[in-house]
Amino acid sequence: MAVSDAFANMTWYEWIAMFALGICLGALLFHFSRLIRLGRPKDRAPAAGRVAPAVIYAMTGAMNPAKKETAYLHLPTYVAGILYHLGTFLSILLFFLIWTHLPLPLYLLLFLSGFLVVSAGCGIGILCKRSFRSELRALSNPDDYLSNILVTLFQTGTLLTLYLPGLRPVYFLLAAILFLYIPISKLRHVLYFFAARYHLGLFFGRRGVWPP
Amino acid sequence: MTNDEGRMTKDQLTREQIWKGLEPLRGNGDSKLLTHLNSCVHCGLCAESCLFYMATRDPHLTPARKVDLISSIYKRYHTFTGKYLPALVHARDLDEASAREMVDLLFGACTLCGRCTMHCSIGVDISYLVAVGRNMLSNMGMVPATLQSTVQAAVETGNNMAIPTGEFVETLKWMEEEVVDEVGDPAARIPVDEPGKQILYTLNPREPKFFPLSIAAMAKIFYVAGESWTLSTRMYDVTNYAYFSGNNGEAALIANRLWNEMNHLQAGSLVLAECGHGTRAFRWESPNYLERGFPFPVMSSVECIAAYIREGKIQLDPEKIKTKVTMHDPCNLVRCGGIIREQRYILHQFIRDFVEMTPGGTDNHCCGGGGGMLSMSEYNERRMKAGEIKAEQIRISGAEIVVTPCHNCVDQLIQVNATFKLGVQIKTMAEIVADALIIRNQNP
Structure with a gap:
């Protein structure tokens, strides 16, 4: 079914999910435009290095597990985190695929399903770590758990709906809840992550620290 | 509800204190603060990048806890969830308890070293947020008295150790004799308050107070390099502890003295003595405190010494130091x-x-x-x-x-x-x- 057909035949639960997606994107756009409007800090100290290469480094080389202590000291968590995030982006992609009923070749369906099994498993693993390690539990608030649970459920729901079309109403309602939750929760780091890396590159770049 | 002294009976902070304390969270006109306050995901992986956590294994001392302390207050006053569903994100009021915790964590368990910032899995500038938190506490008059007394000494006497000018000059004379002896030249000097020199060199007050031989050491280097330089008796403090206390007004006042002395002595460039925070506070922060760019070159003494070596102005004997x-x-x-x-x-x-x-x-x-x-x-x-x-x-x-x-x-x-x-x-x-x-x- 083409996108135009998908629009033409939208069910009530698909409308709700799309409406929620619109609110989510609108809210994120608001956050983004606010960051753009505020702009970068006015630093009057003469720069000792170049900003552009440092920002690129902040987004690339500085994320290299070999360079980042939080990664190389916690490699299993780091890998789980990467897989979990990839699974989330894949699920969002598949959300549109499910909505449009576009068929997938069997080998691709199996591969993507396998990946979602792994990524959802990583999400559960991260949730367990947060629940069982005392120092992480002390740091966590309900939003930390809820965000994790919603995203993991979304990944799981995506996986199941690929095989069980009867779950579509539940799946789209779950997606709607997730979309509405993103802008008001820690999940908005989908946007702020990039802003933070930019500012980090700006800071260390001007001071001649990055790129090394 | 207030008591007889006009203080909030519930949390012991006055409304004015709270208002002033929250002022830094209202934003300073750029996106940096907003970005970092909204970015932490509580992964907790930063713990092992912090020497306080590493040394104590106290989960209370992790960088993420410090960020959370500030961002939870930010959320309470500036985000939808924090205002209407505070329990969901552990949004907190700025009250006596949170302020006391901030003092302990932000002043007493962080050196603003920035190591956690560099390794943060997201890229949260944790030391910047700690500095914002210190700024909040400074606005509330809650800087630890010991640190504030160091700032106060600098503000009131011109240097953080309150060394009287007479004592400073005597120390310089004594060190000048040392330099004369060491270089074997009776004409060797430690110049003071001489206008129009190429370099104004400024000290860390710890040098005249506890380590005067380091003044002599730098004077020897200047002597051998044939440098045109001077010290000042009006401003001999490279440090700026107000940068640490979070009081930007006092930091600007201290930094401005060095600018004024540069103008007064009409020196060609400013060389900052070996002081990490002093160099940072002046080289990187003072133009922002004072809202103007440098009209003169600024460099650290490390850069100055390296330049002397490159230019062949000084030579070093590799036979002198044989230990590791x-x-x-x-x-x-x-x-x-x-x-x-x-x-x-x-x-x-x-x-x-x-x-x-x-x-x-x-x-x-x-x-x-x-x-x-x-x-x-x-x-x-x-x-x-x-x-x-x-x-x-x-x-x-x-x-x-x-x-x-x-x-x-x-x-x-x-x-x-x-x-x-x-x-x-x-x-x-x-x-x-x-x-x-x-x-x-x-x-x-």
Whole structure:
């Protein structure tokens, strides 16, 4: 079914999910435009290095597990985190695929399903770590758990709906809840992550620290 | 509800204190604060990048907790969830309890070294947020009295150790005699208040107070380089502890004195003595405090010495120091200041047995004495516990001499050396360079 057909035949639960997606994107756009409007800090100290290469480094080389202590000291968590995030982006992609009923070749369906099994498993693993390690539990608030649970459920729901079309109403309602939750929760780091890396590159770049 | 003194009976903070405390969270007109306040995901992986957590294994002392403390207050007043569903995100009021916790964590368990920032899985500028938190506390009049007294000394007397000018001048005369003896030239001098010189050199007050020989060491280097330089008796303090206390007004006042002295003496450029935070506060922060760019060149003494070597103005004898040497990188000079290669260039000219600390460079561990910790005696025990990380690094290096281009780090390392019985010598860059300096009489 083409996108135009998908629009033409939208069910009530698909409308709700799309409406929620619109609110989510609108809210994120608001956050983004606010960051753009505020702009970068006015630093009057003469720069000792170049900003552009440092920002690129902040987004690339500085994320290299070999360079980042939080990664190389916690490699299993780091890998789980990467897989979990990839699974989330894949699920969002598949959300549109499910909505449009576009068929997938069997080998691709199996591969993507396998990946979602792994990524959802990583999400559960991260949730367990947060629940069982005392120092992480002390740091966590309900939003930390809820965000994790919603995203993991979304990944799981995506996986199941690929095989069980009867779950579509539940799946789209779950997606709607997730979309509405993103802008008001820690999940908005989908946007702020990039802003933070930019500012980090700006800071260390001007001071001649990055790129090394 | 207020009591007789007009203070909130529930939380013991006045409304005015709370209003002033929240002022930094209202934003300063750019996206940096908003970004970092909204970015932490509580992964907790930053814990092992913090020397306070590493030394104590106290989960209360992790960088994420410090960020959470500030961002939870931000959320309470500035986000939808924090305002209407505070329990969901643990949004907190700014009250006596949260303010006390902020004092303990942001002043007493952070040196603003920035190591957690560099390694944060997201990229949250944690030390920047801690500085914002200190700014909040400063607005509320809650800077630890010990740190505030250091700032106050600088504001009221012109230097953080309240050294009277007469005593300073006497010390300089004494050191001038040392220089004369060492270079064998009766005409060698430590110039004071001389206008129109190429360099105005400014000291860390710890030098005239406790380590006057480091003044003589730099004077020897200037002498051999044939430099046109002067010290000032009106401004001989490179430090700016208001940068640590979070009082930007006082930081601007202190920084402005150095600008004024540069203008007064009409010096060509300003050379900042070996002081990590002093260099950072002046080189990187003062133009923003004062809202104007430098009309004169500014460099650290490390850059100055490296330039002398490159230009052939000074030569160093590689036979002088034969023991193993390592170097401690001051966080404010290196990770947060970008002076990374110059000190290595200098040491490689004459130290045959040099060994880097691991980790080192921009990844180095703080000595534990930064962020104003040395001023805050109430945190001595925690500071020395944190110093254990550096002690272990030094021990593993096997070095007999530890060089560090920062007088603040020197103080902490001397205490670390004694506490952990390392048996090493601690030297500034100027001191070790002066030890190996090939003396040429400038007035034969």
